[in-house]
Amino acid sequence: xxxxxxxxxxxxxxxxxxxxxxxxxxxxxxxxxxxxxxxxxxxxxxxxxxxxxxxxxxxxxxxxxxxxxxxxxxxxxxxxxxxxxxxxxxxxxxxxxxxxxxxxxxxxxxxxxxxxxxxxxxxxxxxxxxxxxxxxxxxxxxxxxxxxxxxxxxxxxxxxxxxxxxxxxxxxxxxxxxxxxxxxxxxxxxxxxxxxxxxxxxxxxxxxxxxxxxxxxxxxxxxxxxxxxxxxxxxxxxxxxxxxxxxxxxxxxxxxxxxxxxxxxxxxxxxxxxxxxxxxxxxxxxxxxxxxxxxxxxxxxxxxx
Amino acid sequence: xxxxxxxxxxxxxxxxxxxxxxxxxxxxxxxxxxxxxxxxxxxxxxxxxxxxxxxxxxxxxxxxxxxxxxxxxxxxxxxxxxxxxxxxxxxxxxxxxxxxxxxxxxxxxxxxxxxxxxxxxxxxxxxxxxxxxxxxxxxxxxxxxxxxxxxxxxxxxxxxxxxxxxxxxxxxxxxxxxxxxxxxxxxxxxxxxxxxxxxxxxxxxxxxxxxxxxxxxxxxxxxxxxxxxxxxxxxxxxxxxxxxxxxxxxxxxxxxxxxxxxxxxxxxxxxxxxxxxxxxxxxxxxxxxxxxxxxxxxxxxxxxxxxxxxxxxxxxxxxxxxxxxxxxxxxxxxxxxxxxxxxxxxxxxxxxxxxxxxxxxxxxxxxx
Numbered sequence: 266x267x268x269x270x271x272x273x274x275x276x277x278x279x280x281x282x283x284x285x286x287x288x289x290x291x292x293x294x295x296x297x298x299x300x301x302x303x304x305x306x307x308x309x310x311x312x313x314x315x316x317x318x319x320x321x322x323x324x325x326x327x328x329x330x331x332x333x334x335x336x337x338x339x340x341x342x343x344x345x346x347x348x349x350x351x352x353x354x355x356x357x358x359x360x361x362x363x364x365x366x367x368x369x370x371x372x373x374x375x376x377x378x379x380x381x382x383x384x385x386x387x388x389x390x391x392x393x394x395x396x397x398x399x400x401x402x403x404x405x406x407x408x409x410x411x412x413x414x415x416x417x418x419x420x421x422x423x424x425x426x427x428x429x430x431x432x433x434x435x436x437x438x439x440x441x442x443x444x445x446x447x448x449x450x451x452x453x454x455x456x457x458x459x460x461x462x463x464x465x466x467x468x469x470x471x472x473x474x475x476x477x478x479x480x481x482x483x484x485x486x487x488x489x490x491x492x493x494x495x496x497x498x499x500x501x502x503x504x505x506x507x508x509x510x511x512x513x514x515x516x517x518x519x520x521x522x523x524x525x526x527x528x529x530x531x532x533x534x535x536x537x538x539x540x541x542x543x544x545x546x547x548x549x550x551x552x553x554x555x556x557x558x559x560x561x562x563x564x565x566x567x568x569x570x
Numbered sequence: 571x572x573x574x575x576x577x578x579x580x581x582x583x584x585x586x587x588x589x590x591x592x593x594x595x596x597x598x599x600x601x602x603x604x605x606x607x608x609x610x611x612x613x614x615x616x617x618x619x620x621x622x623x624x625x626x627x628x629x630x631x632x633x634x635x636x637x638x639x640x641x642x643x644x645x646x647x648x649x650x651x652x653x654x655x656x657x658x659x660x661x662x663x664x665x666x667x668x669x670x671x672x673x674x675x676x677x678x679x680x681x682x683x684x685x686x687x688x689x690x691x692x693x694x695x696x697x698x699x700x701x702x703x704x705x706x707x708x709x710x711x712x713x714x715x716x717x718x719x720x721x722x723x724x725x726x727x728x729x730x731x732x733x734x735x736x737x738x739x740x741x742x743x744x745x746x747x748x749x750x751x752x753x754x755x756x757x758x759x760x761x762x763x764x765x766x767x768x769x770x771x772x773x774x775x776x777x778x779x780x781x782x783x784x785x786x787x788x789x790x791x792x793x794x795x796x797x798x799x800x801x802x803x804x805x806x807x808x809x810x811x812x813x814x815x816x817x818x819x820x821x822x823x824x825x826x827x828x829x830x831x832x833x834x835x836x837x838x839x840x841x842x843x844x845x846x847x848x849x850x851x852x853x854x855x856x857x858x859x860x861x862x863x864x865x866x867x868x869x870x871x872x873x874x875x876x877x878x879x880x881x882x883x884x885x886x887x888x889x890x891x892x893x894x895x896x897x898x899x900x901x902x903x904x905x906x907x908x909x910x911x912x913x914x915x916x917x918x919x920x921x922x923x924x925x926x927x928x929x930x931x932x933x934x935x936x937x938x
Binding site: 379431516521555 | 572619620621651652667676679681682694695696705708739748750751775776778780781804808813817818819820821822823824825827828829830831836839872903906924925926
């Protein structure tokens with residue numbers, strides 16, 4: 266099993282198998298509390314909240330709140346934390362988590378300065394931790410654990426891995442996959458920032474050897490070259506499972522940021538054409554519309570049977 | 571945000587990078603005064619936040635007053651890749667020996683800052699030959715690294731010293747102002763072997779703006795852009811006639827692509843952000859009503875937990891308040907969509923089950 270499944274799901278011999286503890290940083294904020302409730306409703310085992318200055322209180326009368334991640338980890342032993350603090354407080358919150366032994370940090374905030382992200386990535390490397398995000402919808406194993414802000418309806422347990430830069434496109438495409446009978450074994454939101462704690466290629470490495478994964482869907486967008494690098498990795502690694510991609514932003518003008526900080530084409534760097542042609546080289550069909558993704562995937566599945 | 575050349579040069583000057591004398595103007599009257607101060611001959615340069623202005627005729631030599639009166643208005647009225655002149659820069663002419671290329675940028679896939687340098691500058695980066703590429707972590711350039719770059723570029727003596735000095739100042743600027751890209755192209759070797767920045771490109775990390783109040787003066791925003799930002803929207807204005815609204819950058823880009831594939835011309839990209847509320851959709855419609863070229867509005871919302879009735883309320887209110895008088899073609903994924911359709915039965919807003927249907931209707935709708 267891959268390490269990400271060890272962290273999110275665990276192994277049958279562990280007492281917390283399929284109920285790994287999650288800490289919510291910023292649990293008393295409007296956004297954090299809303300999504301903490303949604304995660305609880307989904308079945309995620311939230312074991313602690315963190316809000317500096319509110320230690321000793323309880324969330325929803327049951328989940329203890331601590332002043333720091335260190336206190337929360339000491340009390341619960343949790344290895345996963347999700348951060349909902351405003352962008353300007355992200356650096357401090359992330360350092361607190363990584364220095365307290367958190368191994369999977371899901372960074373929800375949008376608008377985190379790149380230098381802060383770089384600093385957090387460097388610290389995570391030092392500590393052997395994984396960062397998902399920032400500016401991510403999160404990560405989930407459908408019907409088991411959700412560490413993020415995704416609505417539950419689009420997702421269903423199954424055997425397809427979905428990696429996406431965009432949040433709403435992750436929902437949209439997972440929805441059409443689910444409707445076509447393709448459930449998901451894991452979905453990972455990479456995030457829409459220029460620099461990602463987990464790049465598409467890292468996410469691919471996390472899921473590529475998972476035995477129950479039958480197919481891979483990559484949802485990219487203009488900006489940077491992470492899709493190109495992933496396509497190259499797929500070629501080099503000899504990965505043979507049915508794979509389909511979708512790239513948003515073909516019609517976007519150059520040198521304009523299209524909503525996401527990372528969605529910008531500079532010259533030819535980051536263009537949709539460049540990404541599509543690399544996927545074609547890797548023999549990965551690229552859907553023209555989100556609704557076409559399950560159709561192409563079914564085609565690929567048919568070929569490999 | 572991409573700064574204009576004259577703004578980038580203000581920062582270069584502040585950091586001690588060598589520049590030719592230059593003055594910017596926003597009107598021809600100001601330009602005339604600047605011409606007197608600067609003295610002929612000089613170059614007239616259009617200030618736009620995109621590349622390719624030279625090819626578009628946005629850089630003109632100017633020898634005397636007659637030429638000035640002819641060329642200043644020509645340059646001022648140019649459009650480069652859809653961008654009008656934000657200002658005009660007059661700059662003294664340079665007697666140069668050679669053009670180099672130098673930049674520091676955020677390398678997204680390597681996740682560190684990177685130097686690109688070349689002894690063959692003056693052309694667009696894609697065409698710059700013999701690139702020297704050096705990764706520099708968080709952006710700090712040591713004396714040793716700078717010397718290595720100069721050596722690899724084949725520079726010696728005074729010119730090498732100049733390159734080292736410029737590169738270290740560029741690094742300081744990148745770090746202190748949190749730039750994503752700082753580029754000098756060309757960096758010129760002058761007849762006396764000093765080096766000088768003839769052009770400047772500077773892209774900020776907008777997410778770090780809260781730490782840089784000193785950079786606020788470079789923000790040039792239209793009223794619409796300012797209101798969009800206040801509401802937490804992302805807005806990019808385009809030149810077509812169908813406004814595209816949705817929630818989530820990826821979804822709106824995707825809608826833009828599909829609209830273009832079907833022969834529609836997007837008038838804007840408007841991402842109202844993660845959730846959609848009556849207020850946010852109402853404000854989005856208000857902003858669109860201020861764009862005169864718009865003939866129809868295409869709305870693509872993936873609600874998830876959002877109630878489509880809440881969005882329908884925004885449409886109804888916008889028509890009632892006479893905020894909009896345009897047809898709306900919408901696809902609303904979420905709960906209570908039957909109820910929303912019923913609410914909008916007699917209005918100019920139509921709800922479609924699929925985004926494809928909404929797009930086709932919008933393309934047909936604006937033709938009439």
